[in-house]
Amino acid sequence: MSSDDQLREKAPLEKPAEKLLAPLSQFVRSQAASGILLAIAVVLAMVMANNGFHELYETxxxxxxxxxxxxxxxxxxxxxWVNDGLMxxxxxxxxxxxxxELIAGELRDVRKSSLVFFMAAGGMILPALVYLAVNGVTDAGAARGxxxxMATDTAFALGILAAMGSRVPRVAIVLLSALAILDDIGAVMVISLFYTDEVLLAPLFRAVFVLFLLLVxxxxxFRRPLPYGLLGVALWWFVLQSGVHATTAGILAAMAVPARPYGSTTWFLEKMEDIVKRFRKTHDPDQSVLEKDxxxxxxxxxxxxxxxxxxxLQRWERAMDIPVSLLIVPLFAFLNAGVLLPDDIGYLFTAPVPLAAALGLTVGKAVGISAFAWLGxxxxxxxxxxxxVFGHxxxxxxxxxxxxxxxxxxxxLAFEDAVSLQEDAKLGILMGSLTAAILGTSILLWLHRRGDSNDD
Known part of the structure; x- marks a missing residue:
């Protein structure tokens, strides 16, 4: 029995309950959990959309x-509500x-993280060019996609790396995380600049004023969440009314969240040492904290x-991580991934939009990131x-x-008013993402096996 178990006061059923719930708790906190739930949501949406539950799914x-x-x-x-609200x-x-990441992470020092910047540049430019090359820039409707x-699904990608465990160097997870962050920055900029059709200035000015209040x-x-939450809702509402996509409000509000603690680490040490010293003076091992005010x-x-x-920033990020990754994102996937599969599977390889999306995610991403990394x-x-090694x-x-x-x-957003193109693009996204996952996993596993054989 560990010293921790000996010193703790456990309830009669606490030990068996811990044994029962510990695996679930570990799963919820793991990188793989969000990816698995996301996959389940996608499969459920596809199954419902392609059988007798199609009408229920649409309802x-x-x-x-x-x-x-x-x-x-x-x-x-x-x-x-999910796309414009919860997201x-x-x-x-x-x-x-x-x-x-910008303040204290991998992106803080541009010189040290230059490889990630090169990879991200290639991972945004080449996929867009591949998409346009397949669709033809003359087709304005399809080219809008x-x-x-351009972006990376962090949950899926990191979930695969987490599932591979020690077969992949730890630094690979850090590198992919930083790459996904930069990809997402690029995607947010693209959404704000290119997928906003009409901007109403009056609500936009109100949104700017609310953002100013957040910065003040x-x-x-101020470090309490309530005023930030109320102003954040107001910011979302005004951005929604302005015509700029409402999710931009989420990024802007996050930039105003305080990243300075109330006390320094030295202050923490001094305070805790004083508390422990006072606690020791009145400590009685036979009395619980309930008995001593x-x-x-x-x-x-x-x-x-x-x-x-x-x-x-740390507290709110930790508090929101589980509900967002395990509830909101899977719900978004369920409501958006359901698409009718074509009777002719060859359609996926001949129709320009699904082919462009799939090749952009596989060929565009792989070639763009690898080539720009090699150049850097x-x-x-x-x-x-x-x-x-470069194979990683x-x-x-x-x-x-x-x-x-x-x-x-x-x-x-791209095909908001073109349902058929939106459905085609979904097919390409599913096909491209699945292919990319299989190829990426296969390469990393092959490198691991080759490394083991070389060690022998």
Whole structure:
């Protein structure tokens, strides 16, 4: 029995409950969990859309919900509430991750992360060019989907790497995470600049004013979530009314979240040492914290000190990660991935839109990321991580072609008024993402086996 078990006070059924729930808890917190749930949502949507449940699936998507306040009302289908509402939280979480990476992560030092910047540039430029080359730039309607193959689905890609475990060097996960963040930054810029048809200035100015208030809160040292939450909702509403896609509000709100803690690490050490010293003076091993008011107060003080040492950015990112990745993103996938499969499978290889989306995600991503990485290394601007060989970069380049969530999102904007093109693009996204996943996984596993055989 560990010393931790000996010192803890457990309830009568706590030990068997822990044994029962521990695997579930580990799964929920694992990188693979969101990818698995995403895959289940996609399969469920495809099954319902292609058999007797098709009408039920369409009914669920188009269920209408209305929220009204006085004379103002918002009435949208469930699909639109998720796409324009709940997905704002996904983009807010994405914005928090971007801000963390820029301040304290892999993207903080441009010189050290130059390889990622080269890879991201190739991973955005080449897929768009491949899409346009297949569709033909003269077809204005189909060409509008050029942004579809640009981004990486972080949940799926990192979920595959997590499932592979020690077969892939740890630095590969860090590299792919940073690459996905940069891809997502590019996708957000594309959404804001190229998939906004009409902008109304009055609500846009109101949104700018709300963003200004958020920044003032940050600079004034406010770290409680309530005012940020209320202003965040107002920002979402004004951005939605302006014509700019509402998810942009999530990124903007995240940029205003404080990244400074209340107390430094030195302050934390001094406070905790003082609390522990006072706790020791009155400590009685035969009494629980429930029986001693002073111990309860000290424990509460320790909790507040620990909380004040973490930044709001860290706390809110951690609080939102599980509900967004395990609920919102799978729900989005379920409502958007269901597409009727063609009777003639050859249609996938002859129709320009699904072929362009699929080739953009596979050929475009793989060639773009690999070629730009090679260029950066040859120029001496980028440096290869010690644990990796160039083959690892090729494998990661294919995994970056899993563009699922963000590709579906861009597709819904690009072909909002062209249902047939939107359905075609979905087929291409599914085909391209699946192919990219298989090829990327195969390359990385082959490199691992080759490494084992060389060691022998």
């Amino acid at each position: 669920i998507k188009h269920l209408h919900f209305s929220i009204s306040l006085g004379s103002t009302a918002v009435d949208m289908s469930l699909k639109h 704002v939280l996904f983009f807010f979480l994405l914005g928090l991750e971007i801000k963390r 050029w942004g579809i193959p 809160l940050n600079l004034s040292g 002073e111990h309860e107060e000290l424990a509460e003080e320790a909790r507040k000190v620990a909380r004040a040492t973490l930044t709001p 290394l040859k120029l001496g601007v980028a440096r290869m991580p010690e644990e990796l 970069l090729v494998g990661l380049a294919f995994l970056a072609g899993i563009g699922f969530t963000m590709s579906l999102f861009v597709n819904s």
